[in-house]
Each structure stands twice: as C-alpha cells, then as structure tokens.
Amino acid sequence: MSNAAMKPLHFKPLNGVRIVVWSAFAVILLLLPVLARSNFAVTLLCLTGIAAIACMSYNMLLGQAGMLSFGHAVYTGLGAFVAIHAMNKIGGGWPIPMWMIPLVAGFAGLGFGALLGFVTTRKAGTPFSMITLGVGELVFAAALMFPEFFGGEAGINSNRTAGSGWMHGLGLNFGGQIQVYYLIAIYLFLCTAAMYAFTQTPLGRIANAVRDNAERAEFVGYDTRWVRYLIVMASSFFAGIAGGLTAINFEAATADLVHGTRSGGYLLFTFLGGVGFFFGPIIGAVLLIFSLVVLSELTKAWQLYVGIVFLIMVVFAPGGISSLLMLNLRRIKYGEWRKMRWPYAGMVFFGLIALWGFAAIVEMAYQAQVAAGSGSVVTVARIPMDASVLASWLIAAAVLLFGGICFEIWRRKFNKVWGEGEERIAEAIKKAEAAIV
Amino acid sequence: MSTYALELSNVTKSFGKTAIIRGVNLAVNKGERVAVIGPNGAGKSTLFNLISGRFEPTSGSIKLHGNEIIGQRPYEISRRGLARSFQITNIFSRLSVFENLRCAALFSSGQKYSFWKPLSKLTELNDRTEALMASLELKRRRDVPASLLTYSEQRALEVGLTIAGGGDVILLDEPTAGMSHSETDRFVHLIRKVTVGKTLLTVEHDMGVVFGLADRIAVLVYGEVIAFDTPDKVRADAKVKEAYLGAVLDAEGAHA
Ligand SMILES: Nc1ncnc2c1ncn2[C@@H]1O[C@H](COP(=O)(O)OP(=O)(O)O)[C@@H](O)[C@H]1O
Ligand SMILES: [Mg+2]
Numbered sequence: 001m002s003n004a005a006m007k008p009l010h011f012k013p014l015n016g017v018r019i020v021v022w023s024a025f026a027v028i029l030l031l032l033p034v035l036a037r038s039n040f041a042v043t044l045l046c047l048t049g050i051a052a053i054a055c056m057s058y059n060m061l062l063g064q065a066g067m068l069s070f071g072h073a074v075y076t077g078l079g080a081f082v083a084i085h086a087m088n089k090i091g092g093g094w095p096i097p098m099w100m101i102p103l104v105a106g107f108a109g110l111g112f113g114a115l116l117g118f119v120t121t122r123k124a125g126t127p128f129s130m131i132t133l134g135v136g137e138l139v140f141a142a143a144l145m146f147p148e149f150f151g152g153e154a155g156i157n158s159n160r161t162a163g164s165g166w167m168h169g170l171g172l173n174f175g176g177q178i179q180v181y182y183l184i185a186i187y188l189f190l191c192t193a194a195m196y197a198f199t200q201t202p203l204g205r206i207a208n209a210v211r212d213n214a215e216r217a218e219f220v221g222y223d224t225r226w227v228r229y230l231i232v233m234a235s236s237f238f239a240g241i242a243g244g245l246t247a248i249n250f251e252a253a254t255a256d257l258v259h260g261t262r263s264g265g266y267l268l269f270t271f272l273g274g275v276g277f278f279f280g281p282i283i284g285a286v287l288l289i290f291s292l293v294v295l296s297e298l299t300k301a302w303q304l305y306v307g308i309v310f311l312i313m314v315v316f317a318p319g320g321i322s323s324l325l326m327l328n329l330r331r332i333k334y335g336e337w338r339k340m341r342w343p344y345a346g347m348v349f350f351g352l353i354a355l356w357g358f359a360a361i362v363e364m365a366y367q368a369q370v371a372a373g374s375g376s377v378v379t380v381a382r383i384p385m386d387a388s389v390l391a392s393w394l395i396a397a398a399v400l401l402f403g404g405i406c407f408e409i410w411r412r413k414f415n416k417v418w419g420e421g422e423e424r425i426a427e428a429i430k431k432a433e434a435a436i437v
Numbered sequence: 438m439s440t441y442a443l444e445l446s447n448v449t450k451s452f453g454k455t456a457i458i459r460g461v462n463l464a465v466n467k468g469e470r471v472a473v474i475g476p477n478g479a480g481k482s483t484l485f486n487l488i489s490g491r492f493e494p495t496s497g498s499i500k501l502h503g504n505e506i507i508g509q510r511p512y513e514i515s516r517r518g519l520a521r522s523f524q525i526t527n528i529f530s531r532l533s534v535f536e537n538l539r540c541a542a543l544f545s546s547g548q549k550y551s552f553w554k555p556l557s558k559l560t561e562l563n564d565r566t567e568a569l570m571a572s573l574e575l576k577r578r579r580d581v582p583a584s585l586l587t588y589s590e591q592r593a594l595e596v597g598l599t600i601a602g603g604g605d606v607i608l609l610d611e612p613t614a615g616m617s618h619s620e621t622d623r624f625v626h627l628i629r630k631v632t633v634g635k636t637l638l639t640v641e642h643d644m645g646v647v648f649g650l651a652d653r654i655a656v657l658v659y660g661e662v663i664a665f666d667t668p669d670k671v672r673a674d675a676k677v678k679e680a681y682l683g684a685v686l687d688a689e690g691a692h693a
Contacts, residue, residue: 202543202559203552205532209540212529218511219489219521220602221544230550436577 022193029185033178042177048289049184050245053191055273055281055288057238058266063275064199065231066211068129071136072266074116075109075236077258078139079243081150082108084158084253091162098163098174102187102244109240110233117232121225124214128228136260143255155254158247174248184245191238196278198234207231265292268310274320283321299359301366334428336421343417346410350403357400360385364392440503442467442606442636443488443519448497450480450487450660457483458494459660465653470637472651476681480660481640482524485608489521490514501606516544520604524611524640526591528598530584534575537583537594539566541601566601572627573597589616593624600631607632609639613646625650648672656681 029049033042054076061067083105090098116139120131143150150156160174174180198204206227210217214224247253256262265288273284295302317324331337360380364387367378376388385392443465450458457480465471473481486492488499490511499507506514529537539562546562548554557563570576573593578586583594596612612628613621625646628639641647647654647668654671656664658680664671671677 197555198552200555200557201552202548202554202556203550205536205540205556206543206550208532208536209529212531213527215491215511216523216527216529216598217540219491219515219527220541220598221512221515223510223512226550230552234552433577436579 025192026189029189032185033181039177042181044289044293046177046181046184046249047293048285049181049188050242050249051269051285051288052282053188053238053245054242054266055270055285056192056195056278057235057242058270059275059278059281060195060198060207060231060235060238062267062270063280064204064211065207065228067124067228067231068267069120069132069263070129070260070267071120071132071139071263072235072239073258073260073262074136074139075112075239076243076246076266077143077253077262078112079105079109079240080247080253080257081156081243082240083244083247084156085149087158087160087162087247087251088156091159094163096163098160098248099172099183101248102183102241105244105247106237106241109243110237112240113233113236117229117236121228121232124224124228133260136258136263139258140255140260143258150255151253153255155252157252160248160251180249183248187241187245191241192282195238199278203227203230203234268306272310272313272320274322274324276319277322277326280320280322283325287321299363299366300371301362304362305359330425331421334421334425336425339417339421340414343410343414347407347414350406350410352403354400354403354407356381356383357396357398357403360396361393361400364396440467441465441500442469442502443638444498444500444503445488446498446500448484448487448499449495450483450492451495457660458487461497461657461660461662463655463662463665465636465638467636468634470632470650470652471639472647472654473638473640473657474642474647474654474681475657479657481657482610483660484657485521485610485638485640489519489608512544515602515604518604519606519608520599520602521608522595522599522610522612524614526595528583528591528594531582533580533582534586534594535566535570535579538569538573538597538601539563541598542566542569542603545602545604569597569601572631574623589620592616596624596628604635606636607638609637611640611642613641613643621646 032045036042036045054072057075058069058072061069061072083101086094086096086101086104087098090096090101096104116135120128120135123131144152160180163173172179174183206217206222209220210222210224210227217224217227243257246257269284269288269291270281271284272287273282274280291302291306295305299305313320319326328337331340360383363378363380364385367374367376368387377384377386379385385396387393441464443463445461445463448458448461449456461484473484475481483492487494488506490506490509490513494507497507498505501514501517501519504517506517506519509517529540532540539556542562542565543549546559546565548559548562567576570579573596575586575590575593575597578590583591586594592612592615596609599607599609609628613624616624621643628637629650639650641650651668653666654664654668655662656671656674656677663680664674664677666674672682674682
C-alpha cells in the first residue's frame with residue numbers, strides 16, 4: 001500500500017468539529033445575558049467568566065503539568081491590585097483605555113510568575129506544593145504589611161468609568177454591568193482560545209510529558225525545571241488577566257484576593273470540574289460561582305455540602321465532572337448509552353431522596369446548634385422540619401436510610417450494565433485496531 | 438587526541454560504603470556496536486546510569502566525543518547526542534504512543550520549548566514520528582495511552598523513545614528482556630536497522646543476540662571490566678569463561 005493510501009486512516013475531521021464547538025462557544029457567550037434577563041444573573045455570569053479564566057489558568061499547572069499549586073490566588077490577586085492602581089492612573093489621566101486593564105494585569109501576573117515562580121519551580125512534586133503554600137502565606141502577610149499598595153483592611157477602590165478614547169465617546173464606558181459582561185466574555189473567549197492553542201504546542205505537550213514522567217523528559221533533552229518555570233509564567237499571565245477583570249468588575253481590590261482560601265477554591269473547583277480535559281475547569285468555575293453565590297444563599301452549611309461532594313469525587317470520580325461527561329459521550333459513540341437510562345434514572349431518583357434525608361439532618365443540626373435564636377423550624381426543599389421534635393430526626397434518618405439503600409441497589413445494577421458495555425466497547429476497539437494495517 | 442565516541446577512565450561508583458563500580462576503563466570507537474554482558478548485579482545498569490548522568494560517579498572521567506560529561510545533567514548529555522533506554526520501562530504513561538515518540542524527538546528537532554507553533558504544523562517531525570512508529574510496529578496502537586500497551590509493546594516504545602531523538606551514541610539496557618524468541622529476532626533486526634552508523638552499547642543476556650550483533654563485547658563482573666574484545670576472543674578468554682561465560686554457554690548448550 002502506498003503512503004498516500006494509508007494517510008486517511010488517521011484522518012480525523014476535527015477541523016469541522018472544532019469550528020462548530022468554538023462558534024457555539026462564541027454564540028453562547030453572546031446570548032447568555034439576553035437569556036439571563038435579570039441583573040443578578042448577569043452579575044453571576046460575570047463572576048463565572050472570570051472564574052473560568054482563573055480555573056483554566058490553574059489547570060495549566062495541575063492538569064497539564066502535574067503541578068499542585070496551593071497559591072494560585074497570588075497571581076490572580078496581585079494582578080487585581082496592579083489593575084486597580086492602573087485604573088486609578090487612568091482616572092489620573094493615563095492615556096490607555098479601560099479595556100486594556102486586564103492585559104496590564106496579565107503582564108503583571110507574568111512578572112510575578114517570573115519572580116515568584118523562579119523560587120517555587122526549583123522543586124517538583126510535594127516540595128513544589130509546599131513552597132507555593134509558603135509563598136502564598138508570604139504574599140498575604142505582605143498584603144497586610146504594605147497598606148500603601150494593598151490598602152490594608154479596606155483595600156483599594158477605583159472607578160471603571162474613568163478614562164477616555166473614541167470608544168468611551170461611543171458610550172463604551174463600563175457604566176452598566178452588561179458592558180462589563182461583554183468585556184469579560186471577549187477576554188474569556190480569547191483566553192480560552194489562547195490556552196487551548198497552548199496545549200497544542202511543543203511546550204504544552206512537553207508539560208504533559210513532564211507531568212507523566214519528569215525523569216524521562218530529562219533524558220530526551222528537557223530541563224524539567226525550566227519547563228515548570230515557563231508553565232508557571234504562562235499560567236500566571238492568564239491568572240493576572242482574571243485578576244484584572246476582577247478589579248474592573250468590583251472596582252475594588254482587597255487583601256483576601258491573594259488569600260490561601262481563594263487558592264484552595266481554585267484547586268477544589270478545578271478538580272471538581274476535572275483536570276483531565278481542557279474544558280473541565282469551565283465546569284469547575286460554574287460550580288465555584290454557584291456554590292459561592294447561590295448555594296451559600298440557600299444554606300448556611302454550604303461549605304459542608306461542597307466538602308462532601310469534593311470527598312465523594314476524589315474517591316469515586318477523580319477525573320471530575322468532565323471525565324464523567326466524556327465517559328458517557330464514549331458510551332453514546334459506541335451505541336451503549338441507552339442501556340443505562342434506567343440505572344441512571346434509578347440512581348438519580350433515590351439519590352435525591354437520600355440527599356433530602358441528609359440535608360434535613362444537616363439543616364436541623366445547624367438550626368439547633370448555630371441558629372437556635374431564630375426558632376427550631378427549617379424548611380428543607382419546601383418541607384418544614386422542626387429540629388426540636390424527635391420525630392423529625394427519625395423521619396429524616398429513615399428517608400436517608402431508605403434512599404441510600406435503594407441508591408446502592410441501583411448503583412450495583414448500574415455497575416453491572418456499565419461493565420458489560422465496557423467489555424463490548426473493548427471488543428469493538430480491538431476489532432478497529434486489527435483493521436489498521 | 439582521543440576521538441572515541443565514549444571513553445570511560447577509572448570510573449568508580451559507591452552507594453554508601455558499597456563499591457558497585459570499581460574502576461571501569463572502556464573506550465568505544467565511533468560506529469562500534471558493543472555488547473555489555475555480565476551476571477546480574479554486576480553493575481551494568483549502574484554503569485549506564487553513570488554515563489547518562491542519572492547518577493554522578495564517585496571518581497573517574499567519562500568523555501563523550503572527547504568532552505568530559507561528568508557533572509552534567511541528563512538533559513545536557515542527551516543534547517550532546519547520547520540517548521539511553523531503561524531496563525525498567527520508563528515512558529510517558531498517559532500520553533499516546535504517537536505523543537510519546539513525538540515528545541522524544543521534539544527537542545532535537547529544534548522545537549525546544551517553543552509555544553508559537555502548533556504541533557500539527559510540524560510536518561517533517563510528524564512524518565518522521567509516524568515512520569518510526571511504523572518501524573516499531575506500533576501503528577495500530579497509535580492513539581492508545583502508553584500505560585495500556587502490552588509488555589512487549591512497552592519495550593518497543595521504550596527503545597523507540599531512545600532512538601527518536603536521533604542521538605549518535607545509544608545505550609540500550611536489556612532491550613529484549615522478557616520478549617519471546619520471535620519478538621527478539623524482529624527487535625534485534627530493528628535495532629540493527631535504526632542504529633546504522635551509530636555507536637551502540639547494549640546490555641544483553643541472549644548470547645545469540647550478543648554474538649550476532651556485537652563488534653566487541655565488554656564483560657562486566659563485580660564492577661570491573663574483565664575483558665573487552667571481539668566476540669571470538671572473548672569467547673576464548675579463560676578469565677571470562679571462569680567468571681561468567683562458561684556457565685552461560687553451558688546453559689545455552691544444554692537448552693539447544
Ligand atoms: N541507587 C542504588 N542505590 C543502592 N544500590 C544500588 C543502586 N542501584 C544499584 N545498586 C546496586 O548495585 C548493584 C548493581 O546493580 P545493577 O547495576 O542494576 O546490576 P545489573 O544491571 O548488572 O544487573 C546491585 O547490587 C544493586 O543493588
Ligand atoms: Mg541491569
């Protein structure tokens with residue numbers, strides 16, 4: 001067989017798929033605020049867009065290079081502070097337009113990445129994580145020590161409508177939240193495209209190789225420390241952009257922007273979204289803002305729920321939501337998904353029942369222990385429960401037990417169906433491989 | 438002036454108080470194929486680790502193309518044209534077969550750390566990688582993560598990673614260990630093909646392979662090279678017979 005005849009075997013019509021995916025992404029970003037309708041929803045979208053850039057930049061470290069950083073908020077936060085000062089300079093007459101502020105913050109992030117990353121990337125693995133933790137503490141301490149730059153407890157305020165320029169004249173002055181949204185959306189789109197493109201370059205691929213086996217990477221010519229350093233700088237650049245957008249969005253920057261809690265949030269939610277696929281952190285960002293803004297309104301014990309979900313995912317689905325999605329997509333591709341409809345339905349149904357029982361116990365406990373002043377009744381999914389009555393506790397426990405047992409029964413059915421499908425897929429793959437000459 | 442491809446002088450290595458390599462001298466000519474043989478635990482892998490920069494020798498000198506390389510990091514030595522494989526498979530586990538091979542060729546292809554050009558546009562590199570993959574007979578496993586390959590496929594990939602970068606001094610540590618006879622034959626043929634014109638050092642236990650492949654044989658026993666000569670002379674060497682080869686050849690004879 002000639003070479004030309006063999007080529008199409010590996011041809012994948014990816015270009016077509018790619019164009020569709022990226023166009024859909026752009027259209028969704030364009031239309032989201034139209035669908036959202038309320039101001040609160042637009043605010044949520046803004047936060048989510050910023051978080052998506054931050055989480056994707058975090059995943060350049062964790063998912064793509066295997067670097068578990070505990071201090072990513074250092075770069076988003078310092079980016080935000082540089083941005084807020086630059087915004088005030090615009091207010092003082094600097095001739096740059098406001099929409100360039102995120103870029104300024106990006107280069108600030110890059111600079112801090114070059115500076116601090118030089119220290120953190122000296123080591124890989126656990127020592128790297130430890131150093132990032134230390135650097136994070138250091139920067140937070142510095143934020144409280146230098147009030148001229150960080151504004152102390154109160155932070156620093158600014159005004160995003162300042163400045164001038166022809167676009168300003170056209171009414172693009174970021175007065176309304178919707179203009180801020182579209183600024184964020186454009187940066188999100190461009191950053192996503194740039195970060196994705198990065199994964200398809202030599203450096204992006206070598207980062208994967210260093211993640212998998214740093215030693216072997218050294219034996220094929222790569223200074224793995226230099227690779228880590230370059231990756232930290234690239235990641236910090238995008239983190240800085242997220243920080244700059246934060247500054248514009250809030251018109252303020254406070255020391256908690258560089259705090260370890262925030263770094264932990266990026267880590268936790270990037271992991272939840274899934275580090276193994278490029279789009280995973282976007283899902284993580286949605287969950288991050290949902291938890292931080294929506295869930296925290298619904299329940300005071302929201303961190304407990306987030307923690308439990310995190311634990312469950314670490315144990316049962318370490319690839320995060322994106323890997324679950326991709327596993328199901330694979331099923332669909334091999335025509336194996338339909339068989340799982342009922343097991344899925346069963347698991348979701350009884351899972352929700354168990355969740356209600358669990359939530360009822362948590363909420364009653366919370367009400368009794370922490371919020372007793374406001375009475376003993378809580379409503380859990382519209383059902384009022386009285387924490388001072390023993391029967392409430394018994395009912396909740398019974399529901400949890402019942403739901404849990406039924407869930408487990410369905411989970412076993414699910415595992416069986418899943419396993420059978422897995423075998424058929426393996427069979428199909430083998431056949432396909434045998435067909436390749 | 439020495440023009441050896443590789444020259445070891447009085448190289449020693451101790452782990453703690455235990456001397457493992459005890460004064461090795463070895464001068465390998467350009468383009469020569471050398472088989473390193475010796476009993477288990479003789480220090481063959483350790484010797485390769487010293488040459489490739491994985492460990493630093495306790496004393497002595499190692500020259501690659503006349504340049505001292507002791508104290509250099511593995512990536513520096515690799516860039517000077519020395520490539521090695523590992524006895525225990527050492528591959529990029531989550532990357533596909535194709536990506537493994539491409540990564541191994543990336544630095545030497547001149548791309549280094551570049552991030553302004555997509556991999557898909559590197560036609561020359563991609564074609565070369567496809568060709569190497571085909572010659573390793575891994576084509577049908579192209580997009581499979583390396584961790585999911587069978588043992589002998591992983592061994593083939595291991596050697597593939599070593600030769601992908603185009604180094605001109607190649608160290609192979611037991612490339613055929615654990616392979617069946619037919620796989621070994623195929624593999625030796627491949628090694629011969631891809632190392633034409635290159636300097637090759639290979640640790641090998643299969644005496645058929647050793648005598649068929651090697652221009653010279655180095656016998657390492659207890660951290661010392663007790664013989665380094667052509668196959669016929671090594672076979673006839675009384676010291677070698679006593680220390681190692683006698684027993685091995687008898688065993689091979691008994692098998693045949
Ligand atoms: N990193 C190490 N630390 C301590 N001892 C080692 C190390 N590497 C090898 N050795 C010891 O050196 C000796 C030679 O090992 P090796 O070079 O693997 O032998 P060979 O490859 O000839 O079978 C063995 O006794 C082994 O235990
Ligand atoms: Mg060995």
